[in-house]
Amino acid sequence: MKYVIGVDLGTSAVKILLMNQDGEVCQEVSKSYPLIQEKSGYSEQNPEEWVGKTIEGLTEMVKNFNGDIQDIEGLSFSGQMHGLVLLDEDHKVLRNAILWNDTRTTVQCRKIEDIVGKERLLDITKNPALEGFTLPKILWVKEHEPTIYGKASVFLLPKDYLRYRLTGHLHSEFSDAAGTLLLDVGEKKWSKEICNLLGIDISLCPPLVASHEQTGTLKSEVADKTGLSGNVKVFAGGADNACGAIGSGILSEGKTLCSIGTSGVVLSYEQRNDLDFGGKVHYFNHGEENAFYTMGVTLAAGYSLSWFKDVFAKEIDFDELLNGIDEVPIGANGLIFTPYIAGERTPHADSVIRGSFIGMDASHERKDFVRAVLEGITFSLNESIEIFRENGKKIDNVISIGGGAKNKEWLQMQADIFNVEIMKLASEQGPGMGAAMLAAYGCGWFSSLKECADKFVQVSETFTPKEENVEAYRKLFKLYQDVYLSTKTLNEGLQEFRK
Ligand SMILES: Nc1ncnc2c1ncn2[C@@H]1O[C@H](COP(=O)(O)OP(=O)(O)O)[C@@H](O)[C@H]1O
Ligand SMILES: O=C(CO)[C@@H](O)[C@H](O)COP(=O)(O)O
Structure with missing residues (x-):
């Protein structure tokens, strides 16, 4: 029996899956690392942590592996x-990575719009300037840390840096490059025009390959440390949402994914690269060649729940925290939560907005707050479902993955709020599964990713919307939507008091 490994470099942890040729998950290892948040709106990580925790995880996996190590292909x-990971000419990291949920770059976004032009930016990149994307971060470093910027020879995305450390080769690939705002998404090449207009040397952009392409083998020192063979073929891989889509079988038109990790996304497969959503949803290259996807993003989905747990119930695990939410009625006894604790992207691209609990009552208990948090996160994702429906998409069923898919009440809540059938997969580790599938396809086990998905992706349970719940949530969703408008000005006033 042969095996492949999928490494998902998430925001909360690196999750490693060992899969066999029958599509069975043989081992799962997870190693967490912290976020570094110096100021409100800032979010960084030390890339060395990603490398250290991945090597630790791979070593643990090898220790528990009973077969012939040469069979891990x-x-x-x-x-x-x-x-954003910036490297100097010796390929040493110049500063902490600035992450996707860091919103310090509003000024740089406006600058990109002024210089490139909103329409031209949409033509080339298919996306508007949003704080989370990589280009505004590059411009921020250029402006605020000119000495560091002056030493930069190349930039990499998080998993591309991890791959570089495991193989010694520098690459990016289309699905992640699409999220930089520097890629011509239709043409699949770095945009000289954007680089020239913004004074960025195009040599900062790494060579591009496809997600399933082999980019080398493991460095001998990595093989020695982990116990893996130095012959392990390393494939480029993809953005976590592209891989989540692959790992959930979202490989044809009409299929929709909901992923609740640190962020939350609703994602739809697109065959075409010329649809017009006016920048309301992200439009990126898929990990499947010559395919695309659109998606709406809630910045703090699982993060809202983990924030709540860290502050109010640090000592217990998620299962215990969520225990009892089914005893709380829909609407959490009159409590609404908006998950804007790190600002928001879809549908409100707003780095200043912050979260609220509306309707707090002396009778509320912790379980009411937990239910309100879950409902608020799910309402936010429903805003993306609504955008897709308003643009003519028919959404009747959705595959749900990520940490949020571990809880059955939350899955039923998704069915009731989205008014769709929710499908849970045998493994909720969609992105890791997608990464393993890219390796399996790259190794030549299958003639296409679709053929691989037929073997690897299995629906384990379905949740059907309950009409009376759908009605109740419809009413609550309208109230939820009002909270953004009612708290926008308040949050602008509060901004000067933030850390
Ligand atoms: N048992 C659980 N029930 C519900 N939600 C959970 C559970 N365990 C984890 N989560 C949620 O999943 C999130 C982590 O999901 P994950 O997909 O691993 O994220 P990432 O890929 O961003 O690291 C946590 O922030 C938490 O909100
Ligand atoms: O910024 C986005 C998508 O545009 C996020 O979805 C990140 O890709 C982080 O993903 P998770 O760690 O939440 O899986």
Whole structure:
């Protein structure tokens, strides 16, 4: 029996899956690392942590592996998108990575719009200037840390840096490059025009390959440390949402994914690269060749729940925290939460907005707050579902993955709020599964990713919307939507008091 490894470099942790040729998950290892948040709106990580925790995880996996190590044939990656890793000419990291949920770059976004032009930016990149994307981060470093910028010879995205450390080769690939705002998404090449207009040397952009392409083998020192063979073929991999889509079988038109990790996304497969959503949803290259996807993003989905747990119930795990939410009625006894604790992207591209609990009552208990947090996150994702429906998409069923898919009440809530059938997969680790599938396809086990998905992706449970719940949530959703408008000015006033 042969095996492949999928490494998902998430925001909360690196999750490693060992899969066999029958599509069975043989091992799962997870190693977490912290966010560094110096100021409100800032979010960074130390890339060395990603490398150290991945090597630790791979070593643990090898220790528990009973077969012949030479049978582990391939390895690929899925990674948190948009994060900026800057390297000097010796390929040493120049500063902490600035992550996708860091919103310090509003000024740089406006500058990009002024210089490139909103329409031209949409023509080339298919996306508007948003704080989370990589280009505004590059401009921020150029402006605020000129000495560091002066030493930069190349930028990488998070999983591309991890791959570089495991193989010694520098690459990016289309699905992650699409989230930089520097890629001509239709033409699949770095945009000289954008680089020239913004004074960025195009040599900062790494060579591009396709997600399933082999980019080398493991460096001998990595093979020695982990116990893996130095012959393991390493494939480029993809953005975590592209890999989540592959790992959930979102490989044809009409299929929709909901992923609740640190962020939350609603994603739809697109065959065409010329649809017009006016920048309301992100439009990126898929990890499948010559395919695309559109998606709406809630910045703090799982992060809202983990924030709540860290502050109010640090000592217990997620299962215990969510225990009892089914005893709380829909609407959390009159409590609404908006998950804007790190600002928001879809549908409100707003780095200043912050979260609220509306309707707090002396009778509320912790479980009411937990239910309100879950409902608020799910309402936010429903805003993306609504955008897709308003643009003519028919959404009847959705595959749900990510940490948020571990809880059955939350899955039923998704069915009721989205008014769709929710499908849970045998493994909720969609991005890691997608990475493993890219390795399996790259190794030649299958003639296409679709053929691989037929073997690897299995629906384990379905949640059907309940009419009375759908009605109740419809009313609540309207109230939820009002909270953004009612708290926008308040948050602008509060901005000067933030850390
Ligand atoms: N048992 C659980 N029930 C519900 N949600 C959970 C559970 N465990 C984790 N989560 C949620 O999943 C999130 C992590 O999901 P994950 O997909 O691993 O994120 P990432 O890829 O961003 O690292 C946590 O922030 C938490 O909100
Ligand atoms: O910024 C985006 C997508 O545009 C995020 O979805 C990141 O890709 C992080 O993903 P998770 O760690 O939440 O999976």
